[in-house]
Amino acid sequence: MEITFLGTGVAIPQKGRVQSGILVRLEEKPLLIDCGSGVLNKFPETDISHTEVDTVLLSHLHLDHVADLLPLLKANWLCGKTNMRIYGPEGTEEWLSKVLGAYEYIMEEVDVDVIEIFPGKDFTPEGFDCEIRCTAAIHSVPTLAYRVTAEDGEFVYSGDTEPSRDIMDLAAEADLLIHECSFPPGTNVTNHTTPTTLADMLEEYNKEIGSICLTHFYPDMRGHEREAVYRLKGYFEGEVILAEDLMKLEL
Ligand SMILES: [Zn+2]
Numbered sequence: 052m053e054i055t056f057l058g059t060g061v062a063i064p065q066k067g068r069v070q071s072g073i074l075v076r077l078e079e080k081p082l083l084i085d086c087g088s089g090v091l092n093k094f095p096e097t098d099i100s101h102t103e104v105d106t107v108l109l110s111h112l113h114l115d116h117v118a119d120l121l122p123l124l125k126a127n128w129l130c131g132k133t134n135m136r137i138y139g140p141e142g143t144e145e146w147l148s149k150v151l152g153a154y155e156y157i158m159e160e161v162d163v164d165v166i167e168i169f170p171g172k173d174f175t176p177e178g179f180d181c182e183i184r185c186t187a188a189i190h191s192v193p194t195l196a197y198r199v200t201a202e203d204g205e206f207v208y209s210g211d212t213e214p215s216r217d218i219m220d221l222a223a224e225a226d227l228l229i230h231e232c233s234f235p236p237g238t239n240v241t242n243h244t245t246p247t248t249l250a251d252m253l254e255e256y257n258k259e260i261g262s263i264c265l266t267h268f269y270p271d272m273r274g275h276e277r278e279a280v281y282r283l284k285g286y287f288e289g290e291v292i293l294a295e296d297l298m299k300l301e302l
């Protein structure tokens with residue numbers, strides 16, 4: 052499988068990073084995970100068209116993870132693609148009906164299925180040959196971390212979270228853990244991760260994980276990237292990767 056980071060930033064704009072979004076090319080078709088502002092406009096810079104996307108997983112409903120979902124629906128509709136299946140945490144259905152309700156002319160044209168999922172749920176999105184498992188992240192709103200298992204590999208995406216034992220358990224023996232790393236080492240913060248808090252978790256809870264890729268960087272992280280890698284290297288033998296917009300990883 053091929054993982055393309057469409058967006059590696061957060062709610063505050065910064066040069067070179069749009070908000071959160073990861074495009075996973077499985078054998079059958081692409082799976083989009085999160086769809087923050089700026090993600091839709093990254094499609095022309097990939098070799099996958101937005102019209103190929105009919106399945107989206109949402110980690111949570113914060114704007115930096117969902118803001119481009121309606122624009123994606125509209126862009127697809129304008130190009131003749133009207134079906135979409137959205138998997139998300141508790142509240143996704145109500146949220147979508149409210150925001151889509153403000154655009155009746157789009158709502159009438161698109162066929163959107165929302166499937167709310169709960170921590171511990173295992174499922175296979177329709178039309179895919181992969182298994183997805185989720186667990187609760189530690190964030191200010193209901194948030195899910197996902198493990199995607201396909202024939203050629205498996206990875207975990209943490210969503211927004213503090214370092215969590217449940218997510219570490221989910222990532223045990225995965226090829227790749229894509230983990231948020233919002234703020235620089237030493238920042239005192241809840242609901243998010245810093246290299247310091249992630250290193251503490253890795254030290255306490257060292258699981259067999261192939262590599263770790265850090266993403267979801269606040270502008271404050273700029274200039275602290277190498278330091279972040281150095282912090283984690285002390286507690287983790289695998290490769291530590293810093294995500295960039297349009298970076299690709301192969302599993
Ligand atoms: Zn969030």
Ligand SMILES: [Zn+2]
Nearest residue numbers: 061113115211
């Ligand atoms: Zn976020």
